[in-house]
Every structure is written in C-alpha cells, then in structure tokens.
Amino acid sequence: MPKDTGIGASTKRREDVRFLTGRGVYTDDLSLFGQAHAVMVRSSVAHGRIVSIDTAAAESMPGVLAVFTGEDFKDVGGNPAGWLINSRDGTPMREPKRPVLAHGKVRHVGDAYAAVIAETYAQAKDAAQVLADATVIEELPAIVDMRAAVADASNRVHDEIPDNLCFDWGWIEDNRAAVDAAMKAAPHVVTLELTNNRLVPNAMEPRASIGEYFPGTGDYKLTTTSQNPHLTRLLVCAFVMGIPENKLQVVAPDVGGGFGSKIYHYGEEALVLAAAKRLGRPVRWTAERTESFLSDAHGRDHVTKIELGCTKEGDILAIRTETLANVGAYLSNFSTATPTFLHGTLMAGPYKVPHVYVNVKTVFTNTAPVDAYRGAGRPEATYSIERVIDKMCRELGLDPFEVRRRNLLTPDQFPYTTPVGLVYDTGNYQATLDKAVELADVAGFEARRAESAKRGKLRGMGLSTWIEACGIAPSHLVGVLGSRVGLYDAATVRVNATGTISVMTGAHSHGQGHETVFPQIVAEKLGIPETSVEIVHGDTAKIPFGMGSYGSRSLAVAGSAMDRALDKIIAKGKKIAAHMLEAAEGDITFADGKFSVAGTDKAKSFGEIAFSAYVPHNYPLETLEPGLEETAFYDPANFTYPAGAYICEVEVDAETGKVDVVAFTAADDFGNVMNPLIVEGQVHGGVGQGIGQALCENTSYDENGQLLTGSYMDYAMPRADDVPFYTVDHSCATPCTHNPLGVKGCGEAGAIGSPPAVVNAVIDALHSGGHTHVTHIDMPVSPNRVWQAINA
Amino acid sequence: MTKVTMTVNGKSVSAEAEGRTLLVNYLREGLGLTGTHVGCDTSQCGACVVHVDGKAVKSCTVFAVDVAGSDVRTIEGMANADGSLGVVQQAFQDHHGLQCGFCTPGMVMSSAALLAENPRPTEAEIRHYLEGNICRCTGYHNIVKAVLAASGQDAGAMAAE
Known part of the structure; x- marks a missing residue:
C-alpha cells in the first residue's frame, strides 16, 4: 500500500494551486511604483570594434531617462569564471572578465553594448533603435568554427589571447602514457568522431530583473530570475559592482524553469541596479525571447574524437578522448567546470575501464557564452561513451546488451575508485539494466520490428547505460579541482x-x-x-x-x-x-x-x-x-552517483528520413525516493529534453556569426507530438551511503541518458534496413541528416 | 491612447490602450491579470493563450482594440465559483502536469478549448492539438495524461508509468 503522507508519498504539489489559477508571481509580474523600463542595445555583428556611440539623439527621445554604455562600467569589476582550470603544462587558464556592457569590442551577435532607460517599455525600445543607428561598429572577421579558431592565430576574440584557447586540459595527465600504451596494445580499437550539438536551454520564462535602490539606507534590492540568489549576490557584490553584500537583497520569486541558464550572473542584473541608483526609481528589464536566444548561456557544443581499445570479445581496455569545447565569447560562471570536471571525470561511465585519458581544449569564439545546461558535461561524456560502445558492438558483431552487462561494475566492487578521479559509493547497474530490459519488452522487439516493416517502417532499438556525478559537491574536493566557491x-x-x-x-x-x-x-x-x-x-x-x-x-x-x-x-x-x-x-x-x-x-x-x-x-x-x-x-562527503539503463525504440521512414520515437523506457537508481510523482516528472522532463537534443534541437551560427536559429520559428523545440509516453521506473534503488536521506538526485538523469539511446536506435533501424554503411549520424538526427546518411 | 472595454472573466472592464497594445499586454499591464504569460515573441510558445468568445487565441497576436466588446476568459477565470480548481486545473494537479508553472496557464486554456470541441480526444489528438504550446519541464507526459483524465478517460491505463 503506497504511503499517503511523508517520505515516499506521491503528495500532490501545493504550489500547483497558485500556478493553475494564475496567481504565481514571476519577476515580470511585479509592477512597482515609479518603475522605469530598460532595453538593452545589442550588437548585430559577431565581432567588431566600437568606433563611436552617439547617445544624444536617443537621449532626446520622448520618455528617455538615461542611456548607459560600456564607459559607465569600465571602472567596476567583471563577471568572473567560478572555476580556475590549469592547462596540461600547469599554466592557468586565460580569463577575460566580462564587462557589464561591452566596451571597446563587441564579441557576439547579441552582445549588449548600451542600455536605454525610459518611462515606458515602448519608449525605451524606440530609443534603443535610434541609439543602435547612431553607433559605429567596425566589423571584424568573425571566429565561429572552433577548429578555425585554434588554427588561425591572426584573428582573436580577445586581443590578449593569441590562440583563442582558454586552456588545454588533460585528465589525468600522469596517466596519459599508460593509456596510450594500453590503446596501442589493444586487440581492437574503435574510433568515433562526433559533435555534441549546441543547445539553447529555453526555460519558458525569459530572464528578467528589477533593480531598486533605497537612498535612505543605501540598500539595493535585485529581483531576478535566478536559480541561486546568494551566488548572484556574491557575484554582483564582490566581483562586479563592489556593493557590500549586506547592502544588497536578492530575491528570486517564482522562476519559470532554469535548466542551468539561470545559475549565472548576467550583465542586465548589474545594469538595473546601477540605473536604479542613478535614477532613484525602480528599473526593470525583461528579455524578449529573441534576446534569450542571443544572450542566455547556451549548452553542450563539443566536438570529440573518442577511441576505445577492447578485446575481440568486447571487454573495454582503454578510452581516450580529444575534445574541443566551445565557451563562446566570454567565460560564463560555470563554463570552465562543465567541459572539464563535470565531463572528464565521468569518462569511465559505469564500467570497469582500466585506462582513461581525456583531453579538452576550450575555445573562445564569437558566439554567445556556453555553460552548464541540464546535465552539464555528463551528457557529453555519456553520449561519447555510449555511442562508441555501440559502434564497437557493430564492428565486432556483439550484442550491445550482453557487452554492457559484462563491462558494468558489479555491486561487490563498491566503493569503486575510477581511473578518472571519482569514488562511486554504491550502485547496482545490472539490476537497472535487467529492469529496463523487462519493462521495454526487449524479448518482443523482433515481433514489433516485423510489424513496423509491414507498414514500411524501419524499427530500431537503442540502449544506453549511464552514470553521473551530482549532488554537487564536496567543497574540499571541488576546491582542489579549481572551484572558487564552496558547494x-x-x-x-x-x-x-x-x-x-x-x-x-x-x-x-x-x-x-x-x-x-x-x-x-x-x-x-x-x-x-x-x-x-x-x-x-x-x-x-x-x-x-x-x-x-x-x-x-x-x-x-x-x-x-x-x-x-x-x-x-x-x-x-x-x-x-x-x-x-x-x-x-x-x-x-x-x-x-x-x-x-x-x-x-x-x-x-x-x-x-x-x-x-x-x-x-x-x-x-x-x-x-x-x-x-x-x-x-x-557539506557532502562525496558526489552522489545516480545511474540507470535507458532503452529507446524508433521507427524510421527510409523514404523521408523521418524518425519517430515510439517507445522510451528509463530504469533509474536514484537511491531513496521522497516523492515518486515528482521524481517521475523530473525523468519525463529530462527525457523530453534529451529526445529534443537527439531529434530536433540545434543552434546554428552562419560563417559570419549570425544566429540562424534565433526564435521558435527556427529552433525546433520538442512539442507534444514529437514524444511518446515514457515508461519510467526507480525501483532498483541503492541508497546513497553518505547523506542522511540516502538520496542521489534525479533532475538531470533523463537528459544525460537519453540522447545516445535515441541515436543508437536510429543506427539500429538503418542497419536493419540494410543501410549498414551508416556508422554514425550527428545530432539532431533530423530527416535531412538521416536521408543524407542513407543515400550517401 | 483610447479606452478599450471588454468582458473579462465575466466582468466588464476597461483600460487605456495604444493602437499597438497587444491583448496580452492589455490583460497583464492594463488589468493586472498577470496569469497570462509572455514566453516568446513569434506566437509559437502558447503561454499567452486565452479564450476570446469561446475560442483559444494567442493573446500576443491580437490587438486589444480589435477585441473590444468581446468576451475574454483567462486562467484567472477558470476556477469553480466556490474557488476550487476547475476540472482541467484539478487534472493538471492530480497528474503533475506542471512543474515551473510558466507554460501552465496557456496549457490549461488550450486543453479546455480542446475538450470543449472534442470531449473525448485520443492521445494523438491531444498531442496534435497542444503542438502550439511549448513546455520545457514535463516532457509532455503528464500534461497529456491530465487532459485524458479531464476528459473522463482512464489516463493511467493509456499512459505507461
């Protein structure tokens, strides 16, 4: 009998009542007496030198109260990266601070170089256009492609950084020679080059901020769309504005989704505070969706070569990766941790792998900053591993279920120290795999495949067994790894x-x-x-x-x-x-x-x-x-290590290349579950985003650095008819050994484990149709890409 | 600026509007009905869906002056007379059909419009109808379940768990 209250009960959410009746209070819902409206003026070119900004015409427009440019903030601090990463040779990363408003140069389309404050939003918007027209920017060649960025030293995102490299990181550098030797000695080596496609997080509530200043006390108040108000306060106060922390209150009221994009401090937050002080009135700013596409921190964007050394029977001996990771034009707060310690440390997956080495070169480009997005580094690691294992199985004619089962760590091996620096505390990866196989009715797959074939469709099944490190994180460990905050x-x-x-x-x-x-x-x-x-x-x-x-x-x-x-x-x-x-x-x-x-x-x-x-x-x-x-x-003693097994079934129309996800099964180990209703909802949402990444989402810049996917007309968000009902299970629980609730965390799981399951299923479908020349298709596996692959 | 009058949630209301004022801004800023949300600027996301004379409409695509005199219903007008949640709202809570809540008003208004047109929709019909409403949190699973349940169908039997 399920519990109806307390731990383990599927208590219905109390917050729903206000959201379902229109009584939620999101930042943009607030209306303050005397409020003025800010509109940001954003660069329309990807890379340029600001020659002149003539503010006079904008300042004389009706209702305009103030104009800010980069000049107004050149003496305050800059927005820092939260993690200091050292290159393989021990040198610290290159760390350009991001100014509140661009000064001297603009570095991506959407980079804000000025702001207009007016009585009404419409007046501010009108004046922002006049200001943009009165600005002279000398356009410079855009640096968009990561390979070109590191190859051509003559063109620089930041003038002081000669090779556009933030760092060249090796993990673990001391193991490199042993990994190279193991790879050389391996009876079989599988190589795969893949792209982890760039995504826009797209929380449905656009970012918004309201600044207030109280001259009687000298206090500030910032109401903002944040996942972490204290972290925002720390960044605004100690790094950017120099306001004493005790003089700034940060409020994040109802916030409409984050997925990582609202962790970070953005320049608009500092701008509304400075403007509120100058004007003596509340100043508000709300992003239009187009601005969200242009200026929210994006996610993923890795180009990776992964090699896997194995026996002819499919026992994994070594994994070696080389990755170019895009950080965009500026370092967002978590941007240096995401491709390194949230990625490289997971590159052994849930498997017994004796030797692993990860190299990541992080590259500046004239694109929006890239940072943590749901999963953050762990989806990239999981995708690389699960795709290369699938390729190994095809090359050696092995069963992907049996091979994974054989390579998975077994329950008696915990605690298990991985070759990439983590200690997994507990797990039972065979149990989640068995559960997924049962729930997905793998035994009945061939019959379903035959039925699909009758309708002219190619049916495929894909598997992914994944692990992540979350519950971020022990402060002493992240401190050693370069974090500048405790966690x-x-x-x-x-x-x-x-x-x-x-x-x-x-x-x-x-x-x-x-x-x-x-x-x-x-x-x-x-x-x-x-x-x-x-x-x-x-x-x-x-x-x-x-x-x-x-x-x-x-x-x-x-x-x-x-x-x-x-x-x-x-x-x-x-x-x-x-x-x-x-x-x-x-x-x-x-x-x-x-x-x-x-x-x-x-x-x-x-x-x-x-x-x-x-x-x-x-x-x-x-x-x-x-x-x-x-x-x-x-302060946790360790990360937590949720893990699971995901099975996806797709139908591919070989005539058009269209892929339909027809079934998706997720069997997860989240440790103890406090509220099954909510945990299952988190998995649904993560899987939905993962299917979105695999099937339709992509962020595309052209060679001039113009964002081609800057609205919902161009950026394909998954819709209700792109996804099926999901089968989810969390019964194979091994409670976390080091926190009092025995919980592991479930928020990112779905987005981590699902993309490779989808792509593996598509490859399986194509092979079943005789298209065995197709060994890989980069995400999103759109109809065009699938058709091209079939017909290559 | 002109004074625009219409019926919203059963009450006659008026507020000042420019010619370019969209219905969503009229509702949010003119009337203080902030339950209707703005999630995009291309009429794609559906967070702003309201009913105008009984039809689901994206209120970001309609000028307020164009619907002067109309009968408009927003999320604030969906509860029962005694303040309890209406059928669709209750189904969304029962089936965890919302997380951050931002797309929710539009989802509820679209779902209610669907059920008014088609009282027992199939899963496929629900998914097709809600194509104009984007949710980033739920993966749509529990939204579709909620709409099935609100139509009196056995959502649990139709949706795998």
Missing part, C-alpha cells in the same frame, strides 16, 4: 510557538517542487502534518547562505542540511522534554511526534515542547536558551 548548502528550521514550522532553505525551486517535498521530510521526521510546514526560499534576506539549485543538488545537499537541522531541533526538544517530564535526557525518546520517557506512558507532544520553548515558564533557562530554531550547513 555546501544550508537550512534553518524555525519551529513557531504554536508548533508549525518554517524552513528557510538555500535551495531554490524553479519547478522542482521543493515546497511540497521538503515538508514531506519534515513531517515524517517530526510526526506532524505536512500542512504544518512551510518552505521559504529565494530571498537572501530570509534564508541562510545557500548555493542554490543546479547539478541535481537540492535534496542531496540542501535536503541533508534540513535533515541535520531537524536533528538539532529534536535534540533540543529532548532537553526541554526531560525538564518538563522530570526525567534524565538520556531516557527521552522521540517518535511519532511525541517526546516520551522510555518505558513509561509519560510524554509531551511536539507542540507542547514548541510552546514551552517560546513561553518558557517551566523551562531550564539556566542551562538552555529559549526558542526552538536551528540552522545547519551541510
């Missing part, structure tokens, strides 16, 4: 006098359902109703210093902090109960919402203890502070 999280549990509870969490919910799930955990632990618990998040003035939500970390890190704070609440409650019940503290037990004297019927309810803490008439004041509120910071 703990925090929670304050405030028991109110009447026994209800407010939890202030450092995690931020922008779709994940924290307002529902976190109370389930509190209710389970304290034996009180879920409805007595409220979650407070997204406001630096209310919550403890937390690092926000990304990297599937909310529950594993912030949830663990909350669990620790609850432990402190219970411990203090026992002291209060011992006094009230005239018993020794050691004799007090807490269960089902009651503090009891062991072996007696003497007990006090949780509510009675809470009341006593705030009305301490009968209370040990000489030894115990009144009140019942505890804060805990939690």
